[in-house]
Amino acid sequence: MVGSDYNADGATKDGGAQSTRTIIVAGQSSQRTREVLRTLRDFTNVIWPTSLEATLEETGSADAACLVIADDLREEPVDEFLQEARGLHRNLPIFVITDPDDVAEAVSAMRLGATAVIEIPPSYAALREEVARAVQ
Amino acid sequence: MKDLPQIVFVVDDDDAVRDSLRLLLKSAGIPCEVFASAQEFLSGYDAAQPGCLVLDVRMPGMSGLEMQHELNLRGATIPVIFITGHGDIPMAVEAMQHGAFDFLQKPFRDQELLDRVQRALVRDTENRARLRHTDRIRERLATLSPREREVLDLVTQGKANKMVAGDLGVSQRTVEIHRAHVMQKMEAGSLAELVRMMMAVAPRQ
Numbered sequence: 001m002v003g004s005d006y007n008a009d010g011a012t013k014d015g016g017a018q019s020t021r022t023i024i025v026a027g028q029s030s031q032r033t034r035e036v037l038r039t040l041r042d043f044t045n046v047i048w049p050t051s052l053e054a055t056l057e058e059t060g061s062a063d064a065a066c067l068v069i070a071d072d073l074r075e076e077p078v079d080e081f082l083q084e085a086r087g088l089h090r091n092l093p094i095f096v097i098t099d100p101d102d103v104a105e106a107v108s109a110m111r112l113g114a115t116a117v118i119e120i121p122p123s124y125a126a127l128r129e130e131v132a133r134a135v136q
Numbered sequence: 137m138k139d140l141p142q143i144v145f146v147v148d149d150d151d152a153v154r155d156s157l158r159l160l161l162k163s164a165g166i167p168c169e170v171f172a173s174a175q176e177f178l179s180g181y182d183a184a185q186p187g188c189l190v191l192d193v194r195m196p197g198m199s200g201l202e203m204q205h206e207l208n209l210r211g212a213t214i215p216v217i218f219i220t221g222h223g224d225i226p227m228a229v230e231a232m233q234h235g236a237f238d239f240l241q242k243p244f245r246d247q248e249l250l251d252r253v254q255r256a257l258v259r260d261t262e263n264r265a266r267l268r269h270t271d272r273i274r275e276r277l278a279t280l281s282p283r284e285r286e287v288l289d290l291v292t293q294g295k296a297n298k299m300v301a302g303d304l305g306v307s308q309r310t311v312e313i314h315r316a317h318v319m320q321k322m323e324a325g326s327l328a329e330l331v332r333m334m335m336a337v338a339p340r341q
Contacts, residue, residue: 104241
């Protein structure tokens with residue numbers, strides 16, 4: 001796991017799934033990113049790379065199961081990062097977490113290649129379901 | 137064949153919205169037709185008509201999302217701009233996942249809608265040009281014999297004539313002849329062009 005400072009290995013419970021493929025979380029160190037990581041704690045191979053470069057490297061890897069853009073990034077606007085990630089991996093499920101009711105941001109993310117946009121709170125369950133589908 | 141002029145179709149059950157959009161589009165010199173319901177639009181819809189669709193999400197009877205589903209079932213490629221006064225993220229995501237061109241929340245500025253409409257009309261032109269291109273490739277593919285098609289599939293996988301001959305159990309000279317026929321019938325100037333043609337008509341993953 002290149003550049004990872006977080007690994008949410010844990011027992012599989014409801015909504016969790018064991019997989020050797022990597023679930024990549026991108027986002028600055030913030031409450032929302034930590035909420036997303038907590039939401040995915042029952043999945044194995046969840047990584048939160050410490051740099052954008054490492055995140056993109058993992059995203060382009062054949063082992064990638066999905067990318068979750070949890071929050072703003074320190075180094076780059078989310079829209080640009082999303083386009084870059086989509087360019088690296090045409091079929092990778094990419095989920096963007098957004099604030100509730102920000103429809104314009106959700107539409108923009110979908111146009112740029114997001115597979116789905118999930119509002120947090122309240123849709124923690126939706127995120128677990130999407131990621132479980134992606135790792136299967 | 138000359139293309140038909142593009143038309144913006146507006147489908148909204150609100151009389152005031154239909155009237156204001158008609159006036160707005162007319163003021164911008166964009167031909168427009170308005171409909172009060174999804175059923176009214178679908179009953180006369182002709183997929184050959186270029187343009188785009190401005191579609192209200194919530195309507196009595198068939199909703200905008202249901203109408204989008206129906207258009208998808210019919211294989212329609214018309215760009216759809218959804219407009220709604222009560223949009224939420226799951227609704228917008230669903231519309232975009234099913235191929236919506238855009239999703240606008242009311243109230244919106246006139247220029248905002250006009251910009252989206254112009255972009256949707258450009259997209260429609262591009263879509264139709266791409267469809268015409270792939271149709272022409274499919275027509276050419278249909279003229280190939282089964283053996284020529286086999287040769288085409290193998291050479292576009294990157295196999296050399298010698299390997300194709302081995303795979304098909306024929307001589308290399310026979311492969312060369314089939315390959316020349318393929319290039320001629322497909323009107324391809326190079327192997328790279330042939331590969332691009334096959335990629336253009338390959339089913340999307």
